[in-house]
Amino acid sequence: MGLNSLAVTRFPGGVTNRPENDIWGGSIPLLDPTVFHSYFEDFDYYTAANWTVTSTGAATQALASGNNGLILLTNTAADDDITQIQKVGASFVPVVGKKFFLRAIFQLSDVVQSDFAIGIQLPNVSGTDLAVALDGIFFLKADGAATIALYSRQDNTTGSVNSGAIATLVNATLVNLACYYDGVDRIYYAINNVVLGFITVSTALLPNVACAPIIALRNGEAVAKTATIDLLFVAQER
Numbered sequence: 001m002g003l004n005s006l007a008v009t010r011f012p013g014g015v016t017n018r019p020e021n022d023i024w025g026g027s028i029p030l031l032d033p034t035v036f037h038s039y040f041e042d043f044d045y046y047t048a049a050n051w052t053v054t055s056t057g058a059a060t061q062a063l064a065s066g067n068n069g070l071i072l073l074t075n076t077a078a079d080d081d082i083t084q085i086q087k088v089g090a091s092f093v094p095v096v097g098k099k100f101f102l103r104a105i106f107q108l109s110d111v112v113q114s115d116f117a118i119g120i121q122l123p124n125v126s127g128t129d130l131a132v133a134l135d136g137i138f139f140l141k142a143d144g145a146a147t148i149a150l151y152s153r154q155d156n157t158t159g160s161v162n163s164g165a166i167a168t169l170v171n172a173t174l175v176n177l178a179c180y181y182d183g184v185d186r187i188y189y190a191i192n193n194v195v196l197g198f199i200t201v202s203t204a205l206l207p208n209v210a211c212a213p214i215i216a217l218r219n220g221e222a223v224a225k226t227a228t229i230d231l232l233f234v235a236q237e238r
Contacts, residue, residue: 037091038235039213044069051085052123059083064228073217073227082218084130090210092120094137096203098237100181102137105230106215111146111169113220116227118177119151120211120234130216135207137187139177141169143220150179150189152201159204167191174230181206183237 014029024032046063053061057076061083064072075081094100104118117130119138130140135155140162141148147165154160166189169175179189186198213234217227 034238036235036237038233039087039091040231040233041087041213042069042231043071043229046071050088052088054082054084054086054124056081056083061085066228068230071229073215073229075217075219075225077219077222077224079219079222081224082130082216084124084214084216086121086123086214086216087212090123090212092211092213092234092236093209094181094206094211094236096206097183099183100137100187100237101179101233101235103176103178103231103233104139105174105176107172107174107228108141108169108217109172109226110220110223111141111171112144113223114141114225114227115143115216115218115220116141116148117214117216118229118232119214120207121214122207122209123212124214130218135209136211136214137179137181137207138214139179143218146170148175148177150177150187150199152187152199152205152207154204154206154208159202161199161201161205163189163197163199166196174228 016028017031018025060074062072064070073083075083102119108114115130117138117140121136122134137152139148140151146168148167150163152161176192179187181187185200187201188198213232219225
């Protein structure tokens with residue numbers, strides 16, 4: 001049995017994403033990372049000081065053993081107990097004319113009797129409602145249903161839109177959620193790398209204040225729940 005081909009494509013002169021008339025257009029031999037502002041958390045490390053932690057009872061947030069880097073959020077066993085972590089420093093403001101990307105991979109211990117939110121939101125320290133009345137672009141799974149939806153919200157007064165149920169989650173099974181704002185009027189969404197549709201947005205439906213990456217879990221009954229997160233990635237065109 002022969003070996004797979006080891007041939008690779010080589011660009012000895014480099015590649016670039018700068019326009020020809022840019023100061024780096026004919027000089028930088030690599031992709032310019034400053035084109036996008038990006039945040040990538042793969043959870044090989046967890047430093048509590050980098051996050052605003054909001055919780056009830058003795059909820060915990062800790063790295064977990066497993067492939068690719070994991071963080072485990074664990075609630076205590078009262079109904080509506082919550083554990084929420086939000087990146088310190090709000091630095092994402094999706095705007096018309098700039099592309100925006102979001103990806104999250106996670107699993108829940110109980111996909112019905114729990115609430116879960118992941119994405120970017122206006123900084124929130126109460127944790128009482130998973131901040132879903134606030135600005136943001138995020139995926140939300142509500143209590144009592146295994147389905148999840150994509151939201152784009154300026155606030156509940158100015159404007160909010162959601163996709164409705166786009167997938168049914170399964171207990172203790174990783175799911176890969178992603179969305180892409182085209183900078184015009186659509187936010188496309190995908191589950192496990194399959195594009196399923198889009199929501200239509202306008203300036204009034206995009207967050208207009210700085211938002212930060214957030215992960216929040218709340219019990220839907222008086223039994224402790226967990227969320228295991230593999231990664232959270234956010235990027236926006238400058």
